[in-house]
Amino acid sequence: MAITDDTGGSGEASSHGDYDLIIVGAGPAGLSAGIYARRAGLSCVILEKGVPGGQVLTSPKIENYPGFQEIEGMKLMEVMAEHARAYVDIREGEEVIRVTRVDDRFELATTTGKFSSRAIILATGSYHRHLGVPGENRLSGRGVSYCATCDGFFFKKRAVVVVGGGNTALTDALYLHSIGCTVTIVHRRDAFRADKHLQDSISERGAEVLFDTVVDEIMGAEEVDAVKLRNVKTGAVDTKAVSGVFVAVGEVPSSQLAAELGVKMDPGGFVTVDMSFRTNVPYVYAAGDVAGGIRQIVAAVHGGAAAALSAFEDLAKPYFSRYSG
Amino acid sequence: MAITDDTGGSGEASSHGDYDLIIVGAGPAGLSAGIYARRAGLSCVILEKGVPGGQVLTSPKIENYPGFQEIEGMKLMEVMAEHARAYVDIREGEEVIRVTRVDDRFELATTTGKFSSRAIILATGSYHRHLGVPGENRLSGRGVSYCATCDGFFFKKRAVVVVGGGNTALTDALYLHSIGCTVTIVHRRDAFRADKHLQDSISERGAEVLFDTVVDEIMGAEEVDAVKLRNVKTGAVDTKAVSGVFVAVGEVPSSQLAAELGVKMDPGGFVTVDMSFRTNVPYVYAAGDVAGGIRQIVAAVHGGAAAALSAFEDLAKPYFSRYSG
Numbered sequence: 001m002a003i004t005d006d007t008g009g010s011g012e013a014s015s016h017g018d019y020d021l022i023i024v025g026a027g028p029a030g031l032s033a034g035i036y037a038r039r040a041g042l043s044c045v046i047l048e049k050g051v052p053g054g055q056v057l058t059s060p061k062i063e064n065y066p067g068f069q070e071i072e073g074m075k076l077m078e079v080m081a082e083h084a085r086a087y088v089d090i091r092e093g094e095e096v097i098r099v100t101r102v103d104d105r106f107e108l109a110t111t112t113g114k115f116s117s118r119a120i121i122l123a124t125g126s127y128h129r130h131l132g133v134p135g136e137n138r139l140s141g142r143g144v145s146y147c148a149t150c151d152g153f154f155f156k157k158r159a160v161v162v163v164g165g166g167n168t169a170l171t172d173a174l175y176l177h178s179i180g181c182t183v184t185i186v187h188r189r190d191a192f193r194a195d196k197h198l199q200d201s202i203s204e205r206g207a208e209v210l211f212d213t214v215v216d217e218i219m220g221a222e223e224v225d226a227v228k229l230r231n232v233k234t235g236a237v238d239t240k241a242v243s244g245v246f247v248a249v250g251e252v253p254s255s256q257l258a259a260e261l262g263v264k265m266d267p268g269g270f271v272t273v274d275m276s277f278r279t280n281v282p283y284v285y286a287a288g289d290v291a292g293g294i295r296q297i298v299a300a301v302h303g304g305a306a307a308a309l310s311a312f313e314d315l316a317k318p319y320f321s322r323y324s325g
Numbered sequence: 326m327a328i329t330d331d332t333g334g335s336g337e338a339s340s341h342g343d344y345d346l347i348i349v350g351a352g353p354a355g356l357s358a359g360i361y362a363r364r365a366g367l368s369c370v371i372l373e374k375g376v377p378g379g380q381v382l383t384s385p386k387i388e389n390y391p392g393f394q395e396i397e398g399m400k401l402m403e404v405m406a407e408h409a410r411a412y413v414d415i416r417e418g419e420e421v422i423r424v425t426r427v428d429d430r431f432e433l434a435t436t437t438g439k440f441s442s443r444a445i446i447l448a449t450g451s452y453h454r455h456l457g458v459p460g461e462n463r464l465s466g467r468g469v470s471y472c473a474t475c476d477g478f479f480f481k482k483r484a485v486v487v488v489g490g491g492n493t494a495l496t497d498a499l500y501l502h503s504i505g506c507t508v509t510i511v512h513r514r515d516a517f518r519a520d521k522h523l524q525d526s527i528s529e530r531g532a533e534v535l536f537d538t539v540v541d542e543i544m545g546a547e548e549v550d551a552v553k554l555r556n557v558k559t560g561a562v563d564t565k566a567v568s569g570v571f572v573a574v575g576e577v578p579s580s581q582l583a584a585e586l587g588v589k590m591d592p593g594g595f596v597t598v599d600m601s602f603r604t605n606v607p608y609v610y611a612a613g614d615v616a617g618g619i620r621q622i623v624a625a626v627h628g629g630a631a632a633a634l635s636a637f638e639d640l641a642k643p644y645f646s647r648y649s650g
């Protein structure tokens with residue numbers, strides 16, 4: 001079903017138009033926001049710097065989005081983008097360079113021109129820090145993973161290493177241990193910075209921990225079969241046979257636009273939202289990985305929908321009450 | 326893919342067993358929780374008093390769950406239940422009568438026996454108050470709706486009545502107005518109890534408001550084509566041609582078990598949860614409609630997943646820290 005008219009919105013049929021709502025990012029959060037916004041009658045566009053799909057595109061297999069028992073990440077995003085396109089225009093290759101507030105409008109400068117809107121949803125995502133070692137990119141999705149909750153299950157009862165020393169790394173290790181993996185944690189420092197209760201849980205389970213150790217290479221022809229490890233203090237090197245490498249050395253939210261808008265963020269740079277996915281800045285909402293929480297498709301589609309409905313509610317307020325809160 | 330073994334859990338192959346986690350309710354929230362819990366290695370069962378699907382079963386058509394452009398509610402729930410069954414046992418016709426905390430376990434008495442667990446997810450849903458007038462049940466899903474966000478779009482640019490005078494009713498009316506509906510609000514009292522800004526927005530849009538008025542009958546052969554209205558002060562009756570009747574006279578959460586567990590609720594009886602879907606009671610989580618928020622499938626699948634991951638994290642804590650928080 002294609003929707004060709006804009007009801008109740010202020011958008012004009014212009015290639016660089018003025019909208020009720022602009023959604024930045026076409027991952028699952030942005031796509032869901034687009035569906036909900038248009039169904040609520042808001043004029044709306046999604047600006048995507050690359051192609052729709054976000055980080056999901058890199059997942060060879062997804063089994064935990066309810067309704068799709070097993071699907072390639074790329075395929076799921078194709079289906080979701082097609083669903084969204086029935087409602088909303090997705091402008092690909094349209095990167096937002098700068099956003100400013102001018103009177104009651106946001107003005108967005110992109111790589112191709114200017115857009116403006118009364119409200120913005122930031123669905124800009126995040127990316128995982130990489131180790132930057134040989135084999136990592138080549139074997140990504142073939143044994144190298146950046147999300148235990150997403151991919152751990154594929155490694156059930158096999159030997160894996162988790163790289164990192166923070167809360168995410170240790171939670172990943174517990175998750176993998178829980179599904180029967182033989183887990184080795186590799187950390188470049190001599191102590192974890194994770195919460196004490198996580199460290200205690202790791203001890204309780206007797207997971208192997210290698211401090212002062214780095215991964216120098218990830219090996220395998222078609223799939224990961226080993227990692228090359230090096231002790232940074234002794235210089236000793238070792239090769240360990242594993243099926244999986246879970247890299248948990250940090251996740252970086254794409255929150256530059258949020259910063260420009262003065263949106264409140266946590267120390268890691270993730271945008272702080274309330275249960276309605278409103279930020280502290282009126283008419284600015286955030287959803288998906290940039291807003292923290294569990295980094296899962298289910299969370300993203302919820303965030304996008306809720307943010308769009310919050311935008312609808314806020315924009316429906318009469319003009320005179322809009323600025324008094 | 327069927328998973329036949331329980332890794333890392335304490336569940337035994339028993340018809341009335343002991344589990345890491347019991348999920349009460351097999352709507353989208355409960356089903357999603359089951360998928361995530363089992364993938365995290367928790368032993369788990371879903372107890373459902375009826376059949377899987379929850380309120381979604383009553384929706385003839387769903388267009389806003391990303392990935393399914395148009396699907397019958399019943400069909401979507403079939404697909405989702407099948408997905409969940411690949412991971413977790415769903416016990417249908419198993420109503421939880423009573424839940425008590427005994428030492429470090431919850432004990433649940435059901436219509437057929439007893440279960441116990443270390444953690445509980447309440448995914449018990451809610452139901453909408455009905456008007457209780459002739460035609461309402463017969464035409465439900467055929468013009469009669471209890472959710473404008475879900476169904477409003479099907480009534481684009483047509484004449485509808487919204488019944489009620491609270492925030493939900495007026496928000497529904499604004500939503501329907503935004504998509505080009507001709508909206509009449511019917512309220513049995515002489516004033517709205519909704520927030521002032523919503524009342525102002527309704528005035529600003531010039532939507533018709535009929536105070537002191539009730540719906541006596543919903544009419545139509547196959548689909549709604551009119552409502553019979555009565556002024557409760559003058560007794561005057563009138564028939565109004567409409568395509569849709571949006572009933573917004575209250576939603577009642579199924580929060581009896583939450584009350585037994587001492588879980589904090591809002592004045593409407595909806596369970597209060599944080600962003601991780603934890604309640605104030607340790608090892609008790611809530612997701613889906615019973616936990617308030619937007620009453621949408623996207624919110625339910627997120628809540629279920631997040632609650633299961635929170636349960637996993639809490640249960641992974643070492644024994645000695647489990648009771649000190």
